[in-house]
Structures are given as C-alpha cells and as structure tokens.
Amino acid sequence: MTRETARRRCAVVGLGARARLYTEALAGPYADRFELAAFCDVNARRMAVHNEWIGRHVPGYAAEEFDEMLRRERIDLVVVCSVDRTHDHYIVRALEAGCDVVTEKPMTTDADRARRVLDARRRTGHEVRVAFNYRYNPVHAAVREHLASGAIGEVGSVHFEWLLDLKHGADYFRRWHRDKANSGGLMVHKATHHFDLVNWWLDADPLSVYAVGGLFFYGAEAGRRRGLARDYARVHGSPAAVGDPFAVHLADWPVLSALYLDAEGEDGYHRDQNVFAPGVTIEDDMAVLVRYATGATLTYHLTAYSPWEGYRVAFNGSEGRLELLVEESVWARPDARADGANAVMHGAAVGDEAGRTELVLRRFWQPPTRIDVRSGEGGHGGGDVRMLADLFGDGGPDDSLRRAADATDGARSLAVGLAANESFTTGRPVRVREVLAV
Incomplete structure (x- = not known):
C-alpha cells in the first residue's frame, strides 16, 4: 500500500473488451482500496476509450514503455488482459519489479512461458492470481459442495460437454484467437476454464491426456x-x-x-475477419480423455458450431450420480443485436431465448433429487462480480471452497490443454508431467 493514500496503485495492460470488467471495478466500487494509476496497450485509442467509460484520465503507456510505467507510476498490482501469447511477458516483468499480478485466463499459451511465470513467482515471492471466474458461479460452487460432501461417494468418471453456439463460437474465428500462435487454440484459451473446473471439482491432479481434434466447420x-x-x-x-x-x-x-x-x-487489427477465410489454425471440434491421480477419468468434448449454447456435466460415483445441465441460450438468432462486446463474446445477445439450469442428484436406490440452484446476475453466471469481490474486496472470511486460483492452478489447467494439443499432433496419449510439471 502507498503511505499517502492507503490504496494500492494498479495498472491494467491490454485494454480490449474484457479489460472493461476491471477498469470499471477499480475506478468504481473498489476505488477506496485501489488507485487505477496507469494503462498500457499497443493502441492509444483503446486506452482513451476506457478513460471515456470511467469518466477520468488514467495515464496511458505504449507496450514498450511497460517497465518505465511500473517505475514511474509506482505500481503495486498489475492486471493483465493482453493477447494470450503476451501474458507471460507482462507477468514476469511485473513480478520482477516487485508487483503482484492478476491475469486473465489462460495464464499463458505454452509450457516454456508457463515455466517462466512459475520460476518468477518462486524467485520473487510475489503473488499471481488467475481469473478463473467460473469457480465463482453459484451453480459451480454447489457442484463442488456436493462432491466434497460425499453425496455420490468416490468419483469414478466425469462426462463434460461444452457447446458454443454459432454466434459465440464463430467469434473465436473472427479475432486474433483464430491463430494458434496467439491463443494456443480453444484447448488453451477456452477449455482452460473447463479443465480448471474439473481439477477444482475433483481436487485432483491430471496425469495423462489423449485427444482428437480438427477444423470441421470453420476455415x-x-x-x-x-x-x-x-x-x-x-x-x-x-x-x-x-x-x-x-x-x-x-x-x-x-x-x-x-x-x-x-x-x-x-x-491494423481487424476484429471482424471472415470465419471462412484462410488463416484459421485452431480446431473447432475436440474430444479429450483425461486420467486423474485419484483414478477418475474425464471425457470432454468442445463443439464451437452448435445451434444452442451451454453445457452438460455428469459425475459418476460409488454411491450415485450428479448431473448438471446449463442452457445459456436455446438457439442463436442471426439477427439478434445487443449494445456491447460482452454479448458477442460471452453469452446470449438480446433476442436470444434464455435456457435453464438443472442440478440433479441421483443416489443409488433412491428417487432423483432436484437441487435448487440459480446462476447469479452478471457475466459468467454471476462469477465475474463475485470474483471481483474476492480479488479487490476485503477478503472476508476464509473460503472453504478455495475458489482463489494461483499460478499453480493456472499451470495445471494449461497443462491439460497443452497435452491435448500435443495429442492432436502425435495421435498418442501424453503424460501431463512430460509437457509441464506442476
């Protein structure tokens, strides 16, 4: 904390659409604890837009001025929202300058970059938090609570299907994400959310991965x-x-x-590329099999061209089964419009028909029990607002669910995605520790 203000001085690097979540939180409800002291981006116009949104002037620095910004503005905390392949650069430089870091997922995009982050964290002793907002969704918390309570006994297998509709799924093929060198592909950029959830739900380490994936619909x-x-x-x-x-x-x-x-x-960045134009190097249909240290297995499928958006998860245990269905949109309307980037990138646009959420416990020899769960208000089923409170609030009581994710958690989820990418290429099972030892 700075002695003069008793507030931590914060910088945000990467001022695209996702950064708005942080700039408005730091300039608004958490301004009593943090001073939004600097922006850093390759594009001055985007920094100016964020200043317009928050109604104040935050000094802006070019990407090559990042180190100078940390010194001049006496930064305590850096929030990283830049293109995925650059995360490690900013995280490591911030740690070495004495700052703590909050980074958007994925923590980074390959094993070497992840090792750089883990090494810098060990050397400096400073904190890295990874913004796994899905841990904070009340529905996902309910799943963790039931599994941890032994409601279905020992978990033997997990079946997880994630569907991106023709609006949201297509968006990854319009943006910089379409180039695997930038994003690591959907196994890293998108599925890191899902692999982290399973790691967290099971409280177990992934051991091996076999995967098949390809570009079926886009490109x-x-x-x-x-x-x-x-x-x-x-x-x-x-x-x-x-x-x-x-x-x-x-x-x-x-x-x-x-x-x-x-x-x-x-x-010169074009946010509206043709999803069927050349240059797509990521997959849009992926199947993954993961074995965990507990003996449990995960079968996971990600489809980026579905007529509806949502996911199904089922846990088979020694005493029953727990099933979750989340319909985020029943169908994607091509004529739907909404005012803002978040609707394009992170959910149903105005005009889409909202779905439902169901959590069902099926214990052996007993009738099924429907568990009353509701997603929260706001982005990612209420996960965004709860995550912000944990990152920037007063901390509150200890979290028995251990939602807070650090660099180790970021590396564990990344390791599954990287092993899947390697398995796509080799056609063989891949041991996770051979890709990235965490």
Missing part, C-alpha cells in the same frame, strides 16, 4: 465444401458480407466500434 476449406464461404477477408466495407449470418458489422455495435473499428489506424 476456408470447410466453408468452400459446404457452400458457406463468401469472398471477403473482413466484414467492414465488404459488399459480399452483407446478409452473411456469420458476419459481425462493427459499426452496428458501439463498444466494438469504439475499441476496434475506430482504432484500426494505429495497429
């Missing part, structure tokens, strides 16, 4: 084969994109327009 070849491809590289200014249900017209979305369309002149 140039699939688009041509199914007659879905239209002849344009990006949407804005392209007549061929008019009427394409897979196109996002940035000018129609005030947040996306401000952050990306109006900022293109500085860095």
Whole structure:
C-alpha cells in the first residue's frame, strides 16, 4: 500500500473488451482500496476509450514503455488482459519489479512461458492470481459442495460437454484467437476454464491426456465444401458480407466500434475477419480423455458450431450420480443485436431465448433429487462480480471452497490443454508431467 493514500496503485495492460470488467471495478466500487494509476496497450485509442467509460484520465503507456510505467507510476498490482501469447511477458516483468499480478485466463499459451511465470513467482515471492471466474458461479460452487460432501461417494468418471453456439463460437474465428500462435487454440484459451473446473471439482491432479481434434466447420476449406464461404477477408466495407449470418458489422455495435473499428489506424487489427477465410489454425471440434491421480477419468468434448449454447456435466460415483445441465441460450438468432462486446463474446445477445439450469442428484436406490440452484446476475453466471469481490474486496472470511486460483492452478489447467494439443499432433496419449510439471 502507498503511505499517502492507503490504496494500492494498479495498472491494467491490454485494454480490449474484457479489460472493461476491471477498469470499471477499480475506478468504481473498489476505488477506496485501489488507485487505477496507469494503462498500457499497443493502441492509444483503446486506452482513451476506457478513460471515456470511467469518466477520468488514467495515464496511458505504449507496450514498450511497460517497465518505465511500473517505475514511474509506482505500481503495486498489475492486471493483465493482453493477447494470450503476451501474458507471460507482462507477468514476469511485473513480478520482477516487485508487483503482484492478476491475469486473465489462460495464464499463458505454452509450457516454456508457463515455466517462466512459475520460476518468477518462486524467485520473487510475489503473488499471481488467475481469473478463473467460473469457480465463482453459484451453480459451480454447489457442484463442488456436493462432491466434497460425499453425496455420490468416490468419483469414478466425469462426462463434460461444452457447446458454443454459432454466434459465440464463430467469434473465436473472427479475432486474433483464430491463430494458434496467439491463443494456443480453444484447448488453451477456452477449455482452460473447463479443465480448471474439473481439477477444482475433483481436487485432483491430471496425469495423462489423449485427444482428437480438427477444423470441421470453420476455415476456408470447410466453408468452400459446404457452400458457406463468401469472398471477403473482413466484414467492414465488404459488399459480399452483407446478409452473411456469420458476419459481425462493427459499426452496428458501439463498444466494438469504439475499441476496434475506430482504432484500426494505429495497429491494423481487424476484429471482424471472415470465419471462412484462410488463416484459421485452431480446431473447432475436440474430444479429450483425461486420467486423474485419484483414478477418475474425464471425457470432454468442445463443439464451437452448435445451434444452442451451454453445457452438460455428469459425475459418476460409488454411491450415485450428479448431473448438471446449463442452457445459456436455446438457439442463436442471426439477427439478434445487443449494445456491447460482452454479448458477442460471452453469452446470449438480446433476442436470444434464455435456457435453464438443472442440478440433479441421483443416489443409488433412491428417487432423483432436484437441487435448487440459480446462476447469479452478471457475466459468467454471476462469477465475474463475485470474483471481483474476492480479488479487490476485503477478503472476508476464509473460503472453504478455495475458489482463489494461483499460478499453480493456472499451470495445471494449461497443462491439460497443452497435452491435448500435443495429442492432436502425435495421435498418442501424453503424460501431463512430460509437457509441464506442476
């Protein structure tokens, strides 16, 4: 804490759409505990937009001025929201400068980068928190509570299916995420959420991974084969994109327009690429089998081209079965519009029909019991607001569910995704410790 204000001085690096969660929290409800002291980004326009949103001026620094920013602004805490492949650079530099770090998931994108983070944390003794907001969703907390209580006895297997609809799923193929060098693919960028949940739910270490994945629906070849491809590289200014249900017209979305369309002149980044254009190097359909140290197995499937969005999870135990169904949207409407980037990136847009949440306990020889659970208000089923309170609030009582995730947790979930990526390539099972020992 700084002696003058008794508040910790905080910097946010990477001022895209996701950073808004943090800038508004630090400038708003947590301003009594933190001083939002600096922004850092490759694009000055995006930093200016965040200043407009919070209604104040936070000094902005170019990416190459990151170290200077830490010194000049006397930063205590760095929040990392930049492109995934750059996370480790900012995390390590911040730790070595004496700062604590909060990083968006995934912690980083490959094993070498993860080792750099883990080594820097050990050397410096400073804290790294990974923003696994799904741990804070009340529905997911209820699952952990029932498993930990022994409601189904010892867990033998987990079946987990995650579906991204044609709006949300397609978005990963419009953005920088479409290049595996930037994101690690959906096994790293997206599934790190899900692998972390299973690690946390089971409180167990993953040992081995076998996986099969490919590009089935998106990309140039699939688009041509199914007659879905239209002849344009990006949407804005392209007549061929008019009427394409897979196109996002940035000018129609005030947040996306401000952050990306109006900022293109500085860095040339196009947020609205054609999902069926060349350059997609990530998978859109992935199946994974994981064995855990407890003997439990996980079968996981991620589909990025579903007509509805949500997930199913089932736990088979020695005394019964626990089943979770979450329908985040019943169907994706191509004409749905919403005011803001979060609807495009993280859930149903205005006009989509909301689904339901069901948690059912089926103990042997007993009728099924429906457990009353409800997602919270806000992003990620209420996980965002609860995570912010844990990261930036007063801490409160000890959390018996151990929701707070550190660099080790980040590395454990990353290791499963990296092992899956390696298995895609080799066609063989991969031992997790051979990829990344945590």
